[in-house]
Amino acid sequence: MTRIVTIETRDLEKSAKEGGCGECQTSCQSACKTSCGVANQPCEQLSK
Amino acid sequence: MIHCYQFEGLNIVLDCYSGSIHMVDDVAYDMIQWYESLSAEEVIEKAIAKHNISREDAEECIADIDDLRTAGKLYAPDKYEYLARDFRKKNFKIKALCLHVAHTCNLNCSYCFASQGKYHGERAIMSYEVGKRAIDFLIENSGFHKNLDIDFFGGEPLMNWDVCKKLVEYGREQEKLHNKNIRFTLTTNGVLLNDEVTEFANREMHNVVLSLDGRKEVNDRFRVDYAGHGSYDKIVPNFQKFVAKRGNLSYYMRGTFTHFNTDFVNDIKQMLDLGFTELSMEPVVTDPSSPSAITKEDLPVIFAQYEELARLMVQRHKEGRPFTFYHYMLDLTCGPCIYKRIAGCGAGTEYLAVTPWGDLYPCHQFVGDQAYKMGSIYEGVTNLEYQNRFACCNAYSRPECKDCWAKLYCSGGCAANSYHASGDINGIYEMGCDIFRKRIECAIAVKLLTSGLDQPGK
Numbered sequence: 442m443t444r445i446v447t448i449e450t451r452d453l454e455k456s457a458k459e460g461g462c463g464e465c466q467t468s469c470q471s472a473c474k475t476s477c478g479v480a481n482q483p484c485e486q487l488s489k
Numbered sequence: 490m491i492h493c494y495q496f497e498g499l500n501i502v503l504d505c506y507s508g509s510i511h512m513v514d515d516v517a518y519d520m521i522q523w524y525e526s527l528s529a530e531e532v533i534e535k536a537i538a539k540h541n542i543s544r545e546d547a548e549e550c551i552a553d554i555d556d557l558r559t560a561g562k563l564y565a566p567d568k569y570e571y572l573a574r575d576f577r578k579k580n581f582k583i584k585a586l587c588l589h590v591a592h593t594c595n596l597n598c599s600y601c602f603a604s605q606g607k608y609h610g611e612r613a614i615m616s617y618e619v620g621k622r623a624i625d626f627l628i629e630n631s632g633f634h635k636n637l638d639i640d641f642f643g644g645e646p647l648m649n650w651d652v653c654k655k656l657v658e659y660g661r662e663q664e665k666l667h668n669k670n671i672r673f674t675l676t677t678n679g680v681l682l683n684d685e686v687t688e689f690a691n692r693e694m695h696n697v698v699l700s701l702d703g704r705k706e707v708n709d710r711f712r713v714d715y716a717g718h719g720s721y722d723k724i725v726p727n728f729q730k731f732v733a734k735r736g737n738l739s740y741y742m743r744g745t746f747t748h749f750n751t752d753f754v755n756d757i758k759q760m761l762d763l764g765f766t767e768l769s770m771e772p773v774v775t776d777p778s779s780p781s782a783i784t785k786e787d788l789p790v791i792f793a794q795y796e797e798l799a800r801l802m803v804q805r806h807k808e809g810r811p812f813t814f815y816h817y818m819l820d821l822t823c824g825p826c827i828y829k830r831i832a833g834c835g836a837g838t839e840y841l842a843v844t845p846w847g848d849l850y851p852c853h854q855f856v857g858d859q860a861y862k863m864g865s866i867y868e869g870v871t872n873l874e875y876q877n878r879f880a881c882c883n884a885y886s887r888p889e890c891k892d893c894w895a896k897l898y899c900s901g902g903c904a905a906n907s908y909h910a911s912g913d914i915n916g917i918y919e920m921g922c923d924i925f926r927k928r929i930e931c932a933i934a935v936k937l938l939t940s941g942l943d944q945p946g947k
Contacts, residue, residue, distance in 0.1 A: 442553045444517035444945050447562060448937065450821045453508040453830070453897070454561060454568060460826020466672065467585035467638045468834045469852070469903075480819060480898040480929060485636065487823035 451487070462486060491564065492894035493522055496934035497800065499944050503933065505894045507565035510821065511557070512937055514946030516540045520550055521563070529555075569897075573831045573885035581880065582632035585835070586623055587842040587853045590615040590653055591644040595680045596720055598711045600747060600781045602774045606644025608857035613845040614649040619866070620656040623843045626866040628667050637664075638695075640674045642842075642853055647681035657693045674698070678712070679724035679731075687731045696739040699728050703744050703756020703770070710749060711781070725763060732765060741815055743769040747781035751790045754797045761812060769815035772924060774854075774906070783920060792927045799931040799938075806939045817932040830884065833900030837863065837879025841870075851879055854905030879904065882914050889917045895926045 464485040490505040500518035502511040513521065516536055523532045533547040557563035592613045594606035606612075624639070631637055639660065641653045653675070660671045672695035679699055690697055701724060702708040709719025732740060742765040746753035753770050760768050772791070775782050783791070798814060805811055834840060837851030844856055847866040855861040864871035884890060884901040902921060910918035937944075 442556075442945075444514045444550050445553055445557070446512045446942055446945055447557065448510040448512065448821060448940070448942070450508050450510055451824050451826075452561075453506065453827045454565070456826035457569065457572060457828070461828035463582075463584065463634060463828075463839070464636045465825065465829060466636070467840050468829075469840075480824075480932070481816065482825040482829060483820045484823050484825055484829075488820070 451484075459486075460484070490567070490892070490894055491521065491525065493518060494930055496796070496930065497803075497938060498947070499934060499937055501930075501933060501937065502563075503894060504563050504565055505897060506567050506569070507562050508897070509557075509562040509565070510933060510937070511563070512942065512944045514944065516542060516547075517550055517554070517945070520547070521554060524551070524554055525564070569827055569831060570885055572827065573883050581835075581838050582634055583627060583630040583839055583841060584634040584636070585638035585640070585840040586627050587640045587642050587840070588615065588620060588623055588656070589643060589842060589844050589853070589856060590620065590641050590646045590656075591649040592845050593648055594643060594645040594678070595648060595714065596645070596678050596712055597715045597717075598713065600711045600745065600773050600775055600779070602854065603644065603856075608844075610857050615652060615843075615845040617652050617655050619843075619845065619847045620652055621659050622847060623866045624656065624660050624663060624671075626869070628663055628669060630869070631669065635668065635670055637669050637671045638674065639671055640676065642676050645678050645680070646675060647677050647686060650681070650686065654689060657689075661693075672696075676700070678720065679727045680714075680720060682724070682727040682731055684730075687734050690731075691735055691738060694738075696741070697731075697735070698741050698743050698769075699731070700743055700745075701725065701728060701760065702746075703750070703753065703759045707750045707756055711745075711747070729764060739767070741767050741769045743771065743815075745771055745773050747773040747775075748783055748787060749781060751783075751787050752794060753791075754794050754801065757798060757801070757814070766812040767815075768812060772921075774909075777910075785920065788920065788923055791924060795924075795927050795931045799935045802935050803938045816928045817935050819932050819936055821936060827897070830897040830900060832883050834903070836904050837876055837882075851875070852905060854903075855908075878914060886915050887917055889922075893922070893926075895922075895929055898929045899925050 465482055468482050492503040494501055500513045502513055502521055520532050520536050523535055529551050536547045592606055592608055597605050646653055657673055664671045673693055674696040675694045676698040705721040708721045712720045742760050744756055757768055757770055772783050773781055842850045842853045842856050849863040849865055850856045850861055870876050882904050884896045887901050890896040890901050904914040906918040906921050907916045908914045
């Protein structure tokens with residue numbers, strides 16, 4: 442592809458089959474607390 | 490659903506439901522957008538007319554777009570709504586507690602969402618017995634979860650530091666007995682941060698959040714003691730000593746920006762000048778009638794600041810002096826699975842806040858709002874109606890999110906912000922959404938601009 446570069450990202454559809462273990466750190470969406478937002482959350486399984 | 494935007498000469502295409510990200514040249518940038526509503530032939534003809542390219546060239550681009558569609562990386566359909574419906578029907582377990590060890594504070598910040606730590610109630614500190622029972626409650630209700638999170642929060646948790654330390658000791662005993670891994674975190678204003686706290690925190694705390702608003706005049710506008718004296722000169726040396734000894738362990742220097750310092754990149758620069766590199770800067774959470782509240786008119790300035798911040802990060806990355814901005818952190822390959830992206834923070838279900846008296850609330854932001862009391866660490870969660878409401882609150886529960894490209898990055902947003910803005914946890918906080926979308930655009934752009942990859946056609 443000369444006009445398109447696709448960045449490597451996690452396959453969300455595949456993650457529906459392999460994910461959902463719930464072991465990741467609890468996220469906090471609230472601006473009053475910098476805990477861990479969802480978007481920047483590492484997956485506990487994949488980041489091992 | 491796709492979202493296309495440009496930043497610093499980059500053409501970026503996000504594919505919402507596959508999570509794919511594409512960098513494209515000007516021709517593909519147009520063709521991908523036209524192809525949403527036009528036929529292949531119409532797109533080819535438009536591309537030839539606008540970009541002065543050959544038919545063969547245009548056909549090749551359409552073929553590439555078709556290949557990506559077939560591979561599920563472009564125009565991917567939404568296949569997750571059923572997951573949202575079923576997700577919380579599973580028997581969820583509690584995995585995190587926000588322990589309000591001190592409903593009191595040694596600072597008197599007028600913008601504090603927690604009314605100077607009192608949460609609109611009486612000053613109080615948590616006893617060891619209450620904290621111990623909270624840890625037992627967490628472990629008893631954690632089920633299959635191995636990793637558990639406990640945040641020492643306030644008010645100012647260092648005003649009840651001895652109890653925090655004893656609770657860590659108790660937690661360490663219990664995690665061994667029950668085969669759990671407890672990650673403790675601490676959020677502090679730094680006033681009481683000394684060598685002893687530093688040594689303990691560096692041994693036991695998975696993450697430490699340090700509150701500083703940036704420039705001295707900005708910090709001292711709100712972050713004052715009860716005599717009205719600014720805290721900057723007191724806390725900055727404490728933070729510098731702390732961070733010097735923190736090594737590679739996680740910390741965040743966390744600032745708040747308000748209507749009075751919408752030029753918050755200057756505060757981030759100040760943090761960098763002080764030697765801090767793990768940074769977070771958040772819009773104030775306050776009543777819209779407060780003079781410090783962010784207004785709609787502030788948004789263009791704030792957006793420009795986020796863009797400036799992105800450029801600063803790219804520049805410092807090139808200079809070999811990178812820094813982390815919390816909300817621009819994205820793990821594209823090992824990020825959250827679709828379940829996490831739908832379900833969000835888990836407030837009211839997996840995550841609860843515990844008051845000094847042992848009452849349970851969906852999260853720290855609901856503490857003090859009696860309607861949202863969920864139960865207690867002694868009797869467990871008894872407000873099952875509200876528990877169910879939170880269980881059903883996700884990226885698919887708000888009609889406003891239906892056509893939003895960012896919903897699988899934000900999970901529908903913060904329930905507390907939604908509640909405070911709209912009166913309903915399933916409402917939205919529109920300005921928060923605007924700011925969030927801008928941040929994610931910038932975060933992805935920074936990732937691409939520091940990836941070493943070249944945009945096609947450049």
